[in-house]
Amino acid sequence: MTSAAPSDTYTVATDGACKGNPGPTGWAWVGEDGQWAAGAIPVGTNNIGELMGLLKAIEDHADVAQLVVQADSKYAIDTYTSWMDAHRRRGWKTSTGAPTKNRDLLEQLIVARDARRERGLPDVVLQHVRGHRGHVLNEWADERAVRGAEHAAKGTASAWSSLGGLQPVLDVTSAPTKKR
Numbered sequence: 001m002t003s004a005a006p007s008d009t010y011t012v013a014t015d016g017a018c019k020g021n022p023g024p025t026g027w028a029w030v031g032e033d034g035q036w037a038a039g040a041i042p043v044g045t046n047n048i049g050e051l052m053g054l055l056k057a058i059e060d061h062a063d064v065a066q067l068v069v070q071a072d073s074k075y076a077i078d079t080y081t082s083w084m085d086a087h088r089r090r091g092w093k094t095s096t097g098a099p100t101k102n103r104d105l106l107e108q109l110i111v112a113r114d115a116r117r118e119r120g121l122p123d124v125v126l127q128h129v130r131g132h133r134g135h136v137l138n139e140w141a142d143e144r145a146v147r148g149a150e151h152a153a154k155g156t157a158s159a160w161s162s163l164g165g166l167q168p169v170l171d172v173t174s175a176p177t178k179k180r
Contacts, residue, residue, distance in 0.1 A: 009066035012057045013129065013137035016049020016073065017145035019153055026148020027052035029060070029069075030140040034169035038144040039159035040152035049145060050076040051105040058112045058124055060163060067124045072131030072138055080126060084109055139175040 010031065017026045025044030030036040037056055041048065050073040061067050071077055084106040087093065092100045100106065113123065129135045131142065151158055162169050170176075 008064065009068060010061060010064045011068040011070060011137070012061065013070040013135070013141040014050070014053035014057050014073075014076070015071070015131070015138065015141035015145040016046050016051070016053050016076075017142065017149040018044065018046040018049055019149045021046050024149050024152035025049045025052075026145040026150070026152055027056065028141045028144030028148060029053050029057035030137050030144060030170060030172065031061075032137065032172065034172045035162050036140070036144055036167075036170055037159065037161035037163065038148045039157070040148040041157055042152050042155050044152075047073075047075055048102060048105065049149070051079065051102055051109065053141065053145065054080060055105060055109055055112060058109070058116070060161070062112075062115065062119075065121050068127060069124055070127045070129045070135070070137060072129055072135075072142075074128060077126045077128055079106065080109055080113070080124075134175065136172055136175050140170055140172055143176040 012029045012031045014029045022043055022045045025041040025048055027049040028038035037060055054069060054071060054076045057069050087100040087106060092103050094100055129138050131138055160167050
């Protein structure tokens with residue numbers, strides 16, 4: 001958990017990355033204070049990475065009342081704000097009747113959202129940011145997600161986080177240097 005008090009606003013950026021689609025997948029969130037988490041999924045899609053980044057950002061900040069999540073994925077934002085409930089109402093079918101993709105992640109997102117509501121916390125605020133346009137937190141989230149996808153290419157699911165001091169906090173005063 002972050003050190004933000006329950007009444008504070010805390011902003012995180014999320015991202016997903018995939019080497020091929022489907023292929024080795026990474027996800028990440030990076031907070032305004034440099035805290036971060038990232039993970040590797042050996043086989044997934046970019047959309048799975050985007051949804052995982054969003055899910056983990058919400059789960060890892062369950063105590064933050066005013067949580068703002070910035071994402072460059074309209075898919076993740078639209079899924080969270082309207083599609084996941086519509087899919088559930090239709091018996092996990094899309095508007096065309098096809099089975100809903102990534103149902104397991106959508107169910108977890110609903111649980112995370114509903115847990116906030118049950119605790120009397122406001123819904124997460126989602127903001128769209130243009131990816132790869134110099135948005136510092138988005139650039140860091142992308143860098144972490146790409147690293148996750150690179151690790152996933154080795155065939156192992158893993159996750160890392162600065163929460164609890166296990167990994168160093170990032171300096172988010174400037175974008176990461178491009179070395180990849």
